[in-house]
Amino acid sequence: MANHCKPALSYDSLQEDSNSYKNNSYLLYRDPLQTPVKKCKLKRVDSTPRQERALRRDFLRQRNHITDGDSGDRGDRGDRGDGNGNGSVYGNSNGNAQFNALDLERDPFNDPSTMSNQQGKWREDQVLVICPGSQTTMAQLGCSELTPPAHRIPTRMFKDEDSDEYRPYYTYKRKKTKTETTAPTDVANNEDEWEYVEDRDSVEGAVYPIQGGRIVSMPAFLAFIDHVHSLLTTTYHNTPIVLMASPQWTRPDCEAIARYIFEKTKTPALCLLHSAVASQYGLKWSTMTVVDIGFEKVDVTCLYDSNIVSHKDLGFPTPVREISGGEVFTQKMLSLLKGKGFTYEMAEQLKRSSICEVLPYVSELPELMELPIESPVVASQGVAHAATGVEVPKITEPAKPTLITENDTENGEPKEPDEGVLDVANIVTSGNTREFLAKREKEKAEKAKTKKQAKGQEAEPAAAKLIRLPNTKRKTNVFHYEDLEHEDVQVPIPNSAPKPDPAAAASVEAPIIETSAAMENASISEEVKPQVKFIEGAEAKANGQTNGDSSAEPIKTVTERRTKRVRKDVEIGPERFLFADRGEINRITDTIYHAIQSIDDIYKRSACWDNIVFVGNGSRLRGLKDNIMQTLTSRHLISPSTATIFTSELPSNMATPSGTGSQTPTGSFTGQLPTTSSVNPLLQAATTASLGVPGQVHAPGSNAGDGTSHHSHGQTPMSIKQAVQPTYLADWTKNGFEEAMFLGSLVAARLAYCIHNLDTATTESQRYMSLNRVDYNENGPKAIRTHSMLGS
């Protein structure tokens, strides 16, 4: 509608605009100070920011209604006064909507026709959920299953050489090999000798639209969103989008995104969701402190009763960017191991491997962690000690398409003790762990079959004991580095039948063994793995396929991108613990401390201290969460004082009785929401959050006294706890709740788009969870400020 009506906004409508503006402004000009009073009288009633917003919306609505009433146009809106008719696009659509709806009831919010045509339209499998991160974007079509994300897409685009457009993959021109046969229909052939090749793994010249949570290149970001969309679905008109927003996104950013989505695509509705709110939806607690440790940023957001009450972030340019988050640890690792010839890629992989841990915080030791000592005797004694307290929980990694190898986790501790004596040396040197394990599995089965009394034999030599030590007790451990090497190989196709796929898949594996000799000179032990694992195999196949497709089919030789897995085993000393930079951990703990302690209302702080959650894949680092919690506890925890022994602990935590008693301390809502049984409590929480809780009204006029701000008076934190993670979603328990924001986005998608037949109040608040096309046409991009879950 907006598009083909654009010319309709002619000079006339602008004239009307200005006329009505004159009328109204004259009316309003008489008492410039009267209006604030009116508005503030409204304000008097509210007591939470949410409610106040709701009231303000109401107020503005009324005001617009009144000003619009007589002239039938909105004099004061969208009119930047571009007299030459080049008004902003949303101004136009604005005008149109009004002209078209002139005869309808003016208040769109009570208009049943608009209500019905945008509610209850979508099925759960139609919703597109996108959670962009600065490195990886999680996305999925459909929210019917609350599963971990179906797609993880690297958040990067590539600037096209020839135009201003962006491409999703690195694309380069390659000289084509001469072909004898003619290929008349081939597009690539038109450009003489050159062909374009997409390299899906290359990062050469990549533009990362998000850095440290901020959108640094909006065109690239929008192109990326488009790319994600086209990867997952081809339809627009019935695919509403849930897009998670970082706290760093500015208001104009959000408006630009809304504008793009509604004007350049046919998306029917957009829901912008604050990442901390998303995490909250995923973890279901209404009060929590969300610590989001990302790639180059850390966000700490305190939510109290589903309201954001405090936020601090690290990694924002001030004015130079000082990054914080997972990348800091990688950099530290790299700096420690540079002498050993480590590359960035190796450091990153090492950081993710199971042998890398953040050791528990030990307050007495000079390094604040207990580094393993050389002597095996001491170390083996330490096992029992370790088993009691310092055991670091194993962290489950999501099945990443590359990099994370199962070998690592299988080599990890928990599996070994139930097996017999393992010849670790053999495993690590052979590198062929998969095969080895399969063999072992067979052996074990045999052993179990033949002699079951073998248990008596398992008194092991001391050397074997050392092997069984947990990683934290071992001075060194072996890091299996796997690298993918690509090279372009000319493969002659034996028969000219256009069937490159099986040939490609087979040939990837065949020639690898020959190259192994060349790689032998790497640091310690290195070999080429003769087998391509199934994930890699699939990828290589896919690669082969795409390349096979892109190159001309009938030619005799096929240029093929081959992916080999090169494997190196490197012995890593204490660096694998020392990379846990204390400075960085202190920055994170300080940020958490300041974020919670700067919550305005003191009584809200202790609840936030008791429900700390860590999200973001930076927090997957083994032991990091525990170390942060231990650091916070040993540094900031306020212990019960002996000074209160004769009185009671109570008074310092109880509300101070107000002298006048004029205002009862009920102004802020602390109890559980009254959930009706039929409504999803999350929705209830969400909806009440966006509109405030009705019924909490200040007695007007009598607000002398201290009011609500001193519910309790005491220091925090008296306790510091992590919030309990939900256990009812098995997939997510396995995946880890580091990606809870994605789960929350799925939940939000359901709430915003797929729940129907609600009572009127809830339907009304559901409207404010997302922005649909009708409202967009009505109000322009700025409607995203109110029709979203951006937390403010």
Next chain:
Amino acid sequence: MMAAQQPLPNSQAPLDVYGGDEVSALVLDAGYCHTRAGFAGEDVPKSVLPSFYGSIKTSNSDSTTTTYRDIFGDECLYPRGDFEVKNYMSRSESVVEDWDAATKMWEHMLIKRLQPDREMPPIIKNGPSEPAADGEDVAMEDVENHEKPLAENPLLMTEAPWNTGKAREKAIEIAMENWGCPAFWMSRTPVCAAFAAGKASALVIDVGGANTSVTAIHDGMILKRSIQKSPVGGLWLSQQIRTMWDNNEPKVNVVPYFMIENKTPVDAGAPAQARLRKFAFDITPSYRAYEEERLLTEFKESVVEVWRGPGRYLNPGNEELVKSQPGRVFEMPDGWNQMWREQRYRVSEGMWDENAALPNPDGSGKAQTIPEMIKACLSAVDVDLRPNLLGNVVVTGGTSLLNGFNDRLNNELMAMHPGMKIKLHAAGLTTERRFGSWIGGSILASLGTFHQMWISRKEYEENGVGIVEKRCK
């Protein structure tokens, strides 16, 4: 200059119409302790940063020149070497002292934090064939033609009622010249605070960080003669607390949080057992003072209380009464803890009773108390206006959040004006009290009616910086 002759695209607008909500007006409220910035029409400022900023000294390799790099925001104020913490505001006046830093700070908040990242304009566009001198000109032109960062955002700034004309002119100059704002307005903090409370006429008692002011507002205009200002604010109270700690038995050892690596619980009054953090560099006194202030803030939040009255705290019997009541324990960052009973009332009494102020080491303890300021303010106001003012007393500022503050204020006012109708208006929400004047500015700038008031770019270009004195009365 070229810039002055070439009107920016926005200023070609035939009608200078700005309803704040429609055009994303910005509101900037600078105080000594915090600077608040955000979009008009919102109820809390999006960006609240300490007015303290960091300055890192970097010596160049030839060690003849040292340069300072300024960094802004709470998160960058952590222990570093060669690191000073400064403030761009004047402590005694709560007006801008260092304009260079102020500009940078405001740009950081208004542009970096609230506006999207712009793609860096290519610095050198000209090809290598062009002569260098010519190329420079081209580059200059590019910079000027490049749209200014706030070309779409009218800006409303608040100022202390005693702000000088020169400072106001400087402010509009920065907004118009540096940022290219299409419109500008300056409003006084008490007026904004009164608006936030829904009053056009009010007696505004603003108990802030560096200063406390009492101002009479009538019909949205400040009554100049009524302006009263006293240092009795948050920092003054901090100083009182320090004095109290020094005189405590045993003397309280102030160790701010950043110095503590970890602590072990100890009995009340027992010496602290804490492990200190070691730094490879010297911590500057300014950074330490900044961190100590954080600790003092916590003490104020959780321990200090105002004697509610009736009567003064020093009146006989009151102290004994308080002593019999349970006190509050405060644990220092290093674990040392003590119960505070009567002292926590005593320390804030100087705000009300001059004789109760603890003498600072430099003898600067005494200051004009709040009741005296109110008295002086009202006596400078026409008698007919007084009843109306007393019926509309607006309390704002972060330090007014002290427990018992409003009760005491109410009692003092009743004692001073028996028989008069006295009504206090203090926002229940902590944020509204802390950001009172910002919220008032936000309401003002988002009003449709206010678009008549803005000083437009055109007016500025016609009249120069003097326009702000003429218009923003």
